[in-house]
Amino acid sequence: MNFNILRSWCKFVLALCFALGSILSISAYAKDTIKVGVVSFLTGPAGGPFGVPAKQGAELVIDAINNGTMPAPYNLKGFAGAKMNAVFSDESGGGTKQVALFRDFVQKQNVDAMIGYISSGNCMAIGPVADELKMLTVFSTCGTPRLYEEKLRSHVFRTQANAVGDSLAAAKYIADVYFKGKITTASKMYTGINQNYAWGQDSYKFFELGMKVYMPSAKGSSKPQFPKLFAGQYGSEISALSLDKAKIVHSSFWNGDWEAFVLQSMVRGFFKQKIVVSSVGGSGVDSLGKKFPDGVVMGTRGLVGLNVRDNKDPMNEWFINEYKKRYKAWPLGPSYQYARSVLAYKIAMDNARERNANKFPSQQQVINAMKGLRFKSFVDEIHFARGDGHQAVHAISYGVTKYNKAKGEPGIEKLRTYPASCIYPPAGVKSEDWINNGMPGRKCD
Numbered sequence: 001m002n003f004n005i006l007r008s009w010c011k012f013v014l015a016l017c018f019a020l021g022s023i024l025s026i027s028a029y030a031k032d033t034i035k036v037g038v039v040s041f042l043t044g045p046a047g048g049p050f051g052v053p054a055k056q057g058a059e060l061v062i063d064a065i066n067n068g069t070m071p072a073p074y075n076l077k078g079f080a081g082a083k084m085n086a087v088f089s090d091e092s093g094g095g096t097k098q099v100a101l102f103r104d105f106v107q108k109q110n111v112d113a114m115i116g117y118i119s120s121g122n123c124m125a126i127g128p129v130a131d132e133l134k135m136l137t138v139f140s141t142c143g144t145p146r147l148y149e150e151k152l153r154s155h156v157f158r159t160q161a162n163a164v165g166d167s168l169a170a171a172k173y174i175a176d177v178y179f180k181g182k183i184t185t186a187s188k189m190y191t192g193i194n195q196n197y198a199w200g201q202d203s204y205k206f207f208e209l210g211m212k213v214y215m216p217s218a219k220g221s222s223k224p225q226f227p228k229l230f231a232g233q234y235g236s237e238i239s240a241l242s243l244d245k246a247k248i249v250h251s252s253f254w255n256g257d258w259e260a261f262v263l264q265s266m267v268r269g270f271f272k273q274k275i276v277v278s279s280v281g282g283s284g285v286d287s288l289g290k291k292f293p294d295g296v297v298m299g300t301r302g303l304v305g306l307n308v309r310d311n312k313d314p315m316n317e318w319f320i321n322e323y324k325k326r327y328k329a330w331p332l333g334p335s336y337q338y339a340r341s342v343l344a345y346k347i348a349m350d351n352a353r354e355r356n357a358n359k360f361p362s363q364q365q366v367i368n369a370m371k372g373l374r375f376k377s378f379v380d381e382i383h384f385a386r387g388d389g390h391q392a393v394h395a396i397s398y399g400v401t402k403y404n405k406a407k408g409e410p411g412i413e414k415l416r417t418y419p420a421s422c423i424y425p426p427a428g429v430k431s432e433d434w435i436n437n438g439m440p441g442r443k444c445d
Helices: 003-029 047-067 095-107 120-133 163-179 198-214 235-243 255-266 282-291 314-327 333-355 363-370 431-436
Strands: 033-040 083-090 113-116 137-139 156-158 189-192 248-251 275-278 297-299 374-376 381-386 391-393 396-401 412-418
Touching: 033 047, 033 095, 033 333, 047 083, 047 113, 047 255, 047 282, 047 314, 047 333, 083 095, 095 113, 095 120, 113 333, 120 137, 120 156, 120 198, 137 333, 156 391, 163 198, 163 248, 163 275, 163 297, 163 396, 163 412, 189 198, 198 248, 198 431, 235 255, 255 282, 282 297, 282 333, 314 333, 333 363, 333 374
Parallel strands: 033 083, 033 113, 113 137, 137 156, 189 248, 248 275, 275 297
Antiparallel strands: 297 396, 374 381, 381 391, 396 412
């Protein structure tokens, strides 16, 4: 071969390699679209009151971020500049099914991240698999404290604080508002009706532990009720609770179970006999409307849903107005919970890109940016301050239901908010140990 021809050929090959290398380098850092699985209950008894509003909250915020129409500080378009293609999936069917679907999302659909999950049982099943497959997963709602207290997670984050705070805030609210620390003869006992799985068991356990701290002379009933999840019929449990001398009844019922329990209890005058405290029943207030009883102590698992409808934070007003315009309904607690998981993912993506000299971040860079993240939600601040920077804490509010006849809509009164420092143990301390030791260091003012 002629030497000049050979030299020209070598130059061409080198130039081609350089060009291909540049293209590959750019593609590694520039991405127009990301694919994210978003999982919530879309069918079954949890769909209407929880799963569908959750999907809608995520959908609304994803579309706004993709279009650059979110208020500050989320007005920068995209997720590290990329548009999110959200693939919505049904959470129904139990843990085994959800693990199989999760593997499909990761191994076949090649998603960039996973967001969602409402059920504590599903989160407990998915958590180890997410770490095994090394897939960034942001849990939105599930509340069992076991998720991080049993084992730290490498690839799993949770924007919703765990059930410990919900239960302790409920106990403190009862003591502060109803008894101001004093126990009367008629209220020396408390009991509960909670679903018989991780969420229900943990919720009542920590309510009971909280009552021992805040109302130590009160006594727990020997017969709290634990019907199975999605049982639907509660005649025998309502009878047992009605006969029980306990005045205070705690419930962490959610989904259609809560609405069914309320309707079946009302016809028997149950809410006139007892002080019922619900840690997560806000969705039933809207779905039942005028039928929902006044006087129920109601939590919303944070500063979300029913308890923040009058809050004038610009982000909150934007979310409420846009949600009502699009879905013709108030955003519920799960709507906020899923929306703020999307916000956490966005800000971690944007921060990771900024730290990476404006190059599109790797998954590990996003994980590093999310670890310990403190970010503005719709009303309050969310801080990944527990679980080695993977578990969020935030304030919890409780109030008492009161239908607003003037507005013709459900309302809430006697609101109290408890900061995270009041209701969660310090980092690295197990919740049960902290409570049993008297909650040292708690700050409730």
